Amino acid sequence: MVAGGLRLHGSWSSTGGQTDKSATDMAAIGRRWEEEGFDYVPYGDTTFRDCYVCLGAIAASTTRVALGTYVTNPATRSPLVTAQAIASVDEISGGRAFLGIGMGNSANAINGMPRATPETLRGALRIINSAFRRAREHEPWPDGIEIDEGVNAFEWIKRRVPILVAARAAKGQRIAAEMADGLMLRAGDVPHERLATVIQRVLNWRAEGPRAGDPFEIQILDSAFIGDPEKGRRYLGSPTATRARAMNPDEPGLDPALREQILEYQRRYEFGLHGSSLTKSNIELLYELEIADYMFDRFAFIGDEKAMVARFEELETMGVTATHAPEPWREGAGAVARYRERHPLDPAAEPTPLRPQPHLL
Structure with missing residues (x-):
């Protein structure tokens, strides 16, 4: 269900929000979203039920969608514990997990902790990738990934889980470009008139950095509605x-x-x-x-079907690879279908880290 490079997240606001849903509810919603053609099922690491328990339940109830944290941070969870948890979700799902990680916000505030620093985030990514390094025996390993041989490597790992960094400021965005597999940006964190400039800057950093040439995701975490x-x-x-x-x-x-x-x-x-x-x-x-x-x-986009299609097209032109489906889905599905008719998937397009690829799980 990929269209012109844009893949779709489901949106929790139409379900009553994550706070109000049990892990059992999450599994049912994830299954429904997969049936409706969504590509990603993200889950937050904050005041909700434990993100990895819920992602495991969703993984066991689905077969196609990619699923991951939206987002975690290295202050409230140890990087090695995070690596172990998301790799377990990846194993349950058959290689469909991703790790969304940033410097933290609500989870830190709730726990009375400061946000992680950029240096802490860099260190966490290095530790997590180092824990995954046994995957080098089973799949191609990008040359530019930093490894610390002193970090305990998980013996059972067969796949390096892709990492996306959520960052609204330049320091975090540069970490994404240099060390990760993608960037998550919430719509509105960067004023819309500056979004194309910010994305291009990140892509330039990627092209100049240690992981130049590796596939890279740009995800815009959008809130969109079609109607009144x-x-x-x-x-x-x-x-x-x-x-x-x-x-x-x-x-x-x-x-x-x-x-x-x-x-x-x-x-x-x-x-x-x-x-x-x-x-x-x-x-x-x-x-x-x-x-x-x-x-x-x-922080929200409200318009008609024509405006929604134009927004999809604008985001794709900027280099965005994924965004949220518009709500409500009955009306939103029409905008998605119209967009996909005009921008069909190119089978020869370069795969991104989260598109299904052969692996050994």
Whole structure:
């Protein structure tokens, strides 16, 4: 179900959010998304059920979709423990796992911990890849991956799990380009008018770095809705609220009055309701502080089918390889079908790390 290079994530906001779903629910949703033609099933590592337990349940109930963390971090989980957990999910799924990792946000705040530094993230990627190095006996191994022979190597590994770095700032994006298999960007973390420039900068770093020539993913974690704007706000309230919580209030050029409103929102944000679409306290707080219009304009896309197709085409032109399916899926499926008619998959296209490839599991 790949179209013109763009693959599709399912969106949790249409299901009531991850906070409100059990591991059993996750398995059923993952199976449904696979049947509907989605390509990725991501799962967050924050206030929800344990991400690896849920991913294991999804892996056991599906056969095709790629699945992974969305995202974890090296501060709240040890890199070796993370490597062991995602490799176990990969084994259960038959080689369909990926690891989304960044410097942390909500999980760190909930645990009273600072975000990881770029240096810590670099070190974590080196440790995780080193733990996977026995995969060199079973599959081609990119030359540019840094290995520490002093790190314990898992004897049972047959596949190096692809790593995607989530980063909104240049230091993290450079780590993705130099050390990982892809970059995750949330729509709105970079103002849309600057997105193409940022992506090109990352691709240039990739081309100049130690892993030049290796396949590379660019994933835009989008919130999109087809239909009435007010209904769209109801659907996309949860992801918009969570992204507003993670916004940098010291972003250059931000209006000082807006900065104070954002800081107040982040102080009053209820982490127990993080990612919930059913309990709307955080969403209502956006309206109370009069920043809802700004946040929906920045972090959500609401339009008709024609506009959604144009957005897909624009993202693909920028070099994006994956994004979220629009909601609600009944209306969104039409936009996806129209896009895929106009941009069919090129069978000769260069594979990305997450496209199905032969392996020895």
